[in-house]
Amino acid sequence: xxxxxxxxxxxxxxxxxxxxxxxxxxxxxxxxxxxxxxxxxxxxxxxxxxxxxxxxxxxxxxxxxxxxxxxxxxxxxxxxxxxxxxxxxxxxxxxxxxxxxxxxxxxxxxxxxxxxxxxxxxxxxxxxxxxxxxxxxxxxxxxxxxxxxxxxxxxxxxxxxxxxxxxxxxxxxxxxxxxxxxxxxxxxxxxxxxxxxxxxxxxxxxxxxxxxxxxxxxxxxxxxxxxxxxxxxxxxxxxxxxxxxxxxxxxxxxxxxxxxxxxxxxxxxxxxxxxxxxxxxxxxxxxxxxxxx
Numbered sequence: 001x002x003x004x005x006x007x008x009x010x011x012x013x014x015x016x017x018x019x020x021x022x023x024x025x026x027x028x029x030x031x032x033x034x035x036x037x038x039x040x041x042x043x044x045x046x047x048x049x050x051x052x053x054x055x056x057x058x059x060x061x062x063x064x065x066x067x068x069x070x071x072x073x074x075x076x077x078x079x080x081x082x083x084x085x086x087x088x089x090x091x092x093x094x095x096x097x098x099x100x101x102x103x104x105x106x107x108x109x110x111x112x113x114x115x116x117x118x119x120x121x122x123x124x125x126x127x128x129x130x131x132x133x134x135x136x137x138x139x140x141x142x143x144x145x146x147x148x149x150x151x152x153x154x155x156x157x158x159x160x161x162x163x164x165x166x167x168x169x170x171x172x173x174x175x176x177x178x179x180x181x182x183x184x185x186x187x188x189x190x191x192x193x194x195x196x197x198x199x200x201x202x203x204x205x206x207x208x209x210x211x212x213x214x215x216x217x218x219x220x221x222x223x224x225x226x227x228x229x230x231x232x233x234x235x236x237x238x239x240x241x242x243x244x245x246x247x248x249x250x251x252x253x254x255x256x257x258x259x260x261x262x263x264x265x266x267x268x269x270x271x272x273x274x275x276x277x278x279x280x281x282x283x284x285x286x287x288x289x290x291x292x293x
Contacts, residue, residue, distance in 0.1 A: 014060070015053060018071075024097040026090075027081030031098065032071040035064025038131075039107035040291070041095065042071045043115030045138065046087070046205055047174075048158055048167055049192030051079055055112050059276050062284045066292065067108070072098055074118075076204075078195035087201045091118045092125075099129060106131050108291050112276060113138030113248060117226065120256075124232045133237045134287050136275045137245050140252040141227050148211060151247030151273065155206040162199070164190055175272040176244040230259040237263040238290045240283060242271035264290075 018032040032053060040063060044052040052071040056063075063069050073079035074091040083090035095118060099107065108131050111119035116135030123130040142149065148156065154170040167190055171181045192198060204210055237260045241250045250267060257265045266286050268279040275283050 014057070018060070022098065022101045024094075024101055026083045026093065026097060027075065029075070029094055029098050029101070030073045030080045032060065033069065034060055035067050035069045037067045039104050040067035040069050041098075041104075041107050041109045041119075042069060043091075043095065043109060043111040043118055044071075044074065044077075045111075045113030045115050045136075046201070047113075047155065048170055048202065049189035049198060051077060051192065054188070054192075055115075055274075056110075056276065058280055059284060063110075063288070066288055070098070070102070070104075070107075074115075076197055076201040078192065078198040078201075082197050082200075087205055088114065088118065088121075091115075092121045095119075095122050096126060096129065105129075108132040108134070110134040110136070110287065111138075112136040113273065120230065120233055121226060123235055124226075124229050127232075127234050130235050132235050132291055133233065134240065134290065135237070135256070136240050136283075137242065137248040137273050138252075139227070139239065140230075140255045141225070142249065142252055143254055144251040145249035149247055149249060152206065152211075155202070156208055156211055158193075159202045159205075159207040159210075162193060167193065173246045173272075174274050175278055176242065176270050177278065180274070180278055227255055227259075230256050231261065233260045233263075235262070236290075238287065239263055239265045240275050240286065241265070241267045242273055242275050242278065243267050243269050244271060245273045247273040 018034045020033050021028050021030045042056045044055040052073045056071050075083035075094050076087050106129050109119040116139045119133050120139055123133055151173045154173055158166040239253050239256055241253050253265055257263050268275055271279045
């Protein structure tokens with residue numbers, strides 16, 4: 001079934017039938033659940049109007065034929081309750097809280113961009129929780145490419161002064177093929193970006209003040225960056241990347257590929273940051289083979 005047919009004929013019913021929520025001592029977490037088999041957590045990235053559902057709705061049906069899938073909505077992005085603390089910290093906390101609430105002792109994890117970083121952080125801190133890790137861009141430091149990247153600079157422009165035009169520029173930066181950015185996708189993201197919680201999370205991660213504070217902290221903090229701890233990721237790891245990623249350029253993959261003891265890298269040609277969308281069938285095939293291996 002093509003992504004367009006999925007949108008036209010099944011998305012609304014699939015969305016409602018898989019929607020769940022669970023209370024934790026930090027607040028309510030919302031997620032989507034489907035399929036049978038070993039557990040698979042799908043963690044979304046950051047960005048304008050993002051959600052777990054928007055990241056993975058086209059992949060869920062395929063993954064659900066092999067796994068019990070859980071698409072978690074991170075706190076502070078307008079769907080789950082907002083937790084106190086920086087978005088990246090609360091996201092990692094929410095993964096463990098969800099697993100505890102649903103009595104999932106361990107699971108494979110697929111994480112897009114920020115979700116991949118979160119998955120790696122959970123694997124470092126709670127190695128018994130993550131059986132396998134699949135990342136989609138995002139993980140690691142910029143080695144040869146500029147930092148902040150083109151995509152991050154566009155996010156900063158939007159966070160400092162949202163407009164539909166700025167949204168379109170950022171969306172175009174996410175993909176290799178501009179045809180992926182339909183009017184429906186633009187309107188969906190624009191509508192979602194108006195949520196106050198979503199705006200707050202975006203500003204906390206990509207506003208000019210937040211980026212300046214992050215750059216200062218990187219230069220002056222005695223605490224090591226997360227990517228220097230990647231040697232502690234003990235589970236088998238598949239790093240996936242779009243060759244034409246302008247949000248997280250593929251040179252970022254070099255450190256995690258070298259430092260994670262059991263890591264392999266797959267780069268998809270003619271593909272930007274949204275590998276799970278733009279290289280859907282190939283990404284699903286490679287990922288399922290890795291997870292079932």
